[in-house]
Amino acid sequence: MSDRTHQSTLTATEDEELDTIDWTFPAADTQYLTHGLHTYPARMIPQIPDALLNHFLDHSEIEEGDTVYDPFSGSGTTAVEARLHGLNAKANDINPFACMLTKAKAIPIERPTLDAAYRDLRSDLKLELRKLTETYESDEEIEIDLPAVRDGWFPEPQLQHLAHIRDEISALEENYSEEVVRFFRVVLSKVTRRTSYQRNGEFKRYRMAPEDREDHDPDVYALFTDKVEENISLMGSYSDRVDSDLDTDVYYADSRKAEDIGDNSVDIVITSPPYGDHGTTVAYGQFSQDPAIVADRREYDEMRNVDKEGLGGSASELADLDDLEDRSPSLAETIEVLDEKDGRAQDALDFFTDYYAVMEQVVRVTKPGQPVAWVVANRTMSRVNIPTHLITYELCLDIGYEHEATLPREIPQKTLPWENAPENTPGVKGDLMANENIVVVRAPE
Numbered sequence: 498m499s500d501r502t503h504q505s506t507l508t509a510t511e512d513e514e515l516d517t518i519d520w521t522f523p524a525a526d527t528q529y530l531t532h533g534l535h536t537y538p539a540r541m542i543p544q545i546p547d548a549l550l551n552h553f554l555d556h557s558e559i560e561e562g563d564t565v566y567d568p569f570s571g572s573g574t575t576a577v578e579a580r581l582h583g584l585n586a587k588a589n590d591i592n593p594f595a596c597m598l599t600k601a602k603a604i605p606i607e608r609p610t611l612d613a614a615y616r617d618l619r620s621d622l623k624l625e626l627r628k629l630t631e632t633y634e635s636d637e638e639i640e641i642d643l644p645a646v647r648d649g650w651f652p653e654p655q656l657q658h659l660a661h662i663r664d665e666i667s668a669l670e671e672n673y674s675e676e677v678v679r680f681f682r683v684v685l686s687k688v689t690r691r692t693s694y695q696r697n698g699e700f701k702r703y704r705m706a707p708e709d710r711e712d713h714d715p716d717v718y719a720l721f722t723d724k725v726e727e728n729i730s731l732m733g734s735y736s737d738r739v740d741s742d743l744d745t746d747v748y749y750a751d752s753r754k755a756e757d758i759g760d761n762s763v764d765i766v767i768t769s770p771p772y773g774d775h776g777t778t779v780a781y782g783q784f785s786q787d788p789a790i791v792a793d794r795r796e797y798d799e800m801r802n803v804d805k806e807g808l809g810g811s812a813s814e815l816a817d818l819d820d821l822e823d824r825s826p827s828l829a830e831t832i833e834v835l836d837e838k839d840g841r842a843q844d845a846l847d848f849f850t851d852y853y854a855v856m857e858q859v860v861r862v863t864k865p866g867q868p869v870a871w872v873v874a875n876r877t878m879s880r881v882n883i884p885t886h887l888i889t890y891e892l893c894l895d896i897g898y899e900h901e902a903t904l905p906r907e908i909p910q911k912t913l914p915w916e917n918a919p920e921n922t923p924g925v926k927g928d929l930m931a932n933e934n935i936v937v938v939r940a941p942e
């Protein structure tokens with residue numbers, strides 16, 4: 498296929514109505530309802546699944562009670578929107594912390610239940626934390642099981658305060674459901690990040706400068722209670738709007754295998770895959786490490802492995818596909834350029850081999866002819882732009898999907914997940930990604 502034919506096939510859309518939407522959604526509120534419970538790197542804006550679900554519902558391609566699948570759930574944006582549209586959701590993520598966020602955001606809890614649990618949790622909390630501070634200041638030993646976070650990342654006695662709140666949340670298990678307990682863990686997770694010496698606005702682990710650390714004296718009680726109250730209000734409004742009988746099934750699982758998702762079991766897929774391997778793009782594991790260790794009692798080693806196990810990571814078990822480049826002319830061209838530059842051709846191949854495995858699993862689990870939307874951004878490697886939207890399109894065609902639309906959108910600069918692409922070296926700035934594409938295809942008939 499010549500370049501020109503190739504490009505025109507790509508931009509041709511079978512669905513003109515999808516083309517009329519401004520997918521950038523400038524100035525949209527992306528934190529409404531439970532989307533605002535907790536941050537996550539490279540979050541998809543909820544307006545994308547919202548508009549796609551409205552479109553396919555309006556055209557009776559899906560109907561209420563159907564199932565939406567997201568193989569890269571992250572913080573659960575698709576799962577939340579599924580429930581807001583009367584749909585069930587299935588979600589996978591290789592990061593246990595992402596699974597916790599997905600459940601916490603998508604499964605509704607009624608406000609009176611949260612109010613009651615909060616009353617129980619808060620009853621003596623202020624006093625207990627004050628006592629902890631006094632004990633700490635008097636140099637007496639504090640009997641508390643401190644989380645296994647790295648030395649030098651938290652001020653004290655704030656770390657003791659976090660550990661105490663964690664234990665009080667666990668005590669709720671006696672009288673409340675796991676959903677309620679998880680709700681408070683998510684608040685504690687947010688407070689953990691704010692309490693630590695983590696530099697604001699960075700998803701990677703960067704510590705504040707030493708002089709800033711000296712001034713960092715957060716009030717854990719105030720941070721926690723403020724965030725609980727904000728989250729109760731968001732969850733209360735969400736739970737008033739959605740059907741509590743719908744299902745949200747979240748699996749801490751690898752989407753290259755998708756073992757928990759049955760054949761032909763989903764009616765639509767909406768997903769935003771990682772931009773590349775976690776190590777050199779967005780380190781979801783690094784972002785999640787402390788919050789997951791403190792609030793969700795996860796092990797340090799488990800969290801350290803998340804970035805190796807993600808798509809294109811060093812722990813991938815998939816063998817190279819010898820002919821992958823034959824399946825996508827754009828991938829072949831990219832690999833050639835990376836080879837010439839003595840760049841990272843093998844890393845790119847590893848990533849797309851893994852990505853292809855997910856695409857094949859998505860075919861297996863999706864009912865024939867049903868829509869699948871890949872929200873992809875183009876990253877750079879060795880200063881070479883990787884045309885992930887073209888590669889996605891070509892690999893999908895190779896597998897037998899039919900192309901429906903490729904919808905460009907701009908990413909507001911401020912929400913870019915990292916500043917120092919592509920080398921990932923602090924201080925070295927590269928070309929920033931500034932656009933994304935939503936590649937909409939249909940599962941093979």
Ligand SMILES: C[S@@+](CC[C@H](N)C(=O)[O-])C[C@H]1O[C@@H](n2cnc3c(N)ncnc32)[C@H](O)[C@@H]1O
Nearest residue numbers: 540541569571572574590591592751752807808
């Ligand atoms: C771009 S983020 C998804 C963000 C999500 N749409 C949201 O709005 O929060 C990509 C996610 O893919 C997950 N991931 C990477 N490799 C995976 C794999 N092999 N199986 C399942 N999830 C994986 C990462 O942990 C990360 O949470």
